Amino acid sequence: xxxxxxxxxxxxxxxxxxxxxxxxxxxxxxxxxxxxxxxxxxxxxxxxxxxxxxxxxxxxxxxxxxxxxxxxxxxxxxxxxxxxxxxxxxxxxxxx
Numbered sequence: 258x259x260x261x262x263x264x265x266x267x268x269x270x271x272x273x274x275x276x277x278x279x280x281x282x283x284x285x286x287x288x289x290x291x292x293x294x295x296x297x298x299x300x301x302x303x304x305x306x307x308x309x310x311x312x313x314x315x316x317x318x319x320x321x322x323x324x325x326x327x328x329x330x331x332x333x334x335x336x337x338x339x340x341x342x343x344x345x346x347x348x349x350x351x352x353x
Contacts, residue, residue, distance in 0.1 A: 258288035258319060263298040272300070273311050280314035286341065288317040291328075296321075302331045309336060316341040 259279055261272045280287050289308065293299040299322055300308065309315055318340060320328045325345035332343050 258290050258317075260290045260292060260297045261300055263296075266298055269304060269307070272304075273308055276308060276312045276315060280312050286316035287312065287314045288319060289315055290319045290321070292321040293323065302328055302335075305332060306335055309339065317344070318342075319344045319346070321346045 259276070262275055267275065276287060276289065289300070289305070290297070291300050291305065305318065318332060320332070320343060322328050325347070329343045329345050332340065
């Protein structure tokens, strides 16, 4: 599981190259951890679809952008059975 680069943001082509390098370096499925700012850069759904098309070893997405259910639905609808899993993170409960 890897976050996209977020300290030195390389742009879309750099993000694709980053995940392609991870996929090439191992024989395991790749998991994209898609966390929103300020924790990470956050990948928009349209770019995530490009990333999935260009890096076939990405088989899972951990979607953390709010609302995760919406973003998960977009990915599942657009990819069909391409992904082996999409995980979501519930927003933290408010503390009273």
